[in-house]
Amino acid sequence: xxxxxxxxxxxxxxxxxxxxxxxxxxxxxxxxxxxxxxxxxxxxxxxxxxxxxxxxxxxxxxxxxxxxxxxxxxxxxxxxxxxxxxxxxxxxxxxxxxxxxxxxxxxxxxxxxxxxxxxxxxxxxxxxxxxxxxxxxxxxxxxxxx
Numbered sequence: 001x002x003x004x005x006x007x008x009x010x011x012x013x014x015x016x017x018x019x020x021x022x023x024x025x026x027x028x029x030x031x032x033x034x035x036x037x038x039x040x041x042x043x044x045x046x047x048x049x050x051x052x053x054x055x056x057x058x059x060x061x062x063x064x065x066x067x068x069x070x071x072x073x074x075x076x077x078x079x080x081x082x083x084x085x086x087x088x089x090x091x092x093x094x095x096x097x098x099x100x101x102x103x104x105x106x107x108x109x110x111x112x113x114x115x116x117x118x119x120x121x122x123x124x125x126x127x128x129x130x131x132x133x134x135x136x137x138x139x140x141x142x143x144x145x146x
Contacts, residue, residue, distance in 0.1 A: 015091075021045040021058050022089040024070055024080030032062050051087075058083060090114055 003011045016035075019027050026035055036043045042063040049056045060080055061069045070080035077083065092099075099110045 017045050018047070019089065019091050020080075021047040021060050022083055022087040023091075024060065024068070024083040027091050027093055032068055033064060036062055036064060056087070058087065 003014060005011050016026055016028055019025075020035065026032075029035070042061065044062070045058075045060045047056075047058040049058075055073075057071075057073050059071045060083075068080045070077045070083055072083065072086055096110065098106045
């Protein structure tokens with residue numbers, strides 16, 4: 001997807017909405033109230049798509065003073081953050097420039113985490129056991145110790 005437009009057109013808001021709608025939280029702030037337009041009581045993010053030929057509908061509802069609510073295909077989730085386990089997305093923001101400009105260790109750590117979220121067996125090997133690695137850098141990959 002390529003998003004272009006003049007300053008103030010809403011490009012960043014669109015990307016932030018996609019992140020909240022697929023991950024359950026904003027990459028910009030942990031304060032959900034700041035995601036609601038000033039003067040409004042709430043907001044809703046509704047995403048519709050297709051996964052392996054089956055329709056997927058994601059909804060995140062934000063209300064001032066209450067916890068956000070999320071649903072996947074009409075079924076309410078216990079927490080909005082559960083969306084992370086259902087829909088794989090990768091967000092690359094300017095604060096992650098170390099992945100490009102930094103050394104190989106920063107890239108490995110970033111991609112270990114990204115792969116571990118999307119395909120845990122890639123990061124952990126069969127049955128959730130860490131594959132042998134050259135260095136202990138994998139300890140933060142999100143895999144169980146083994």
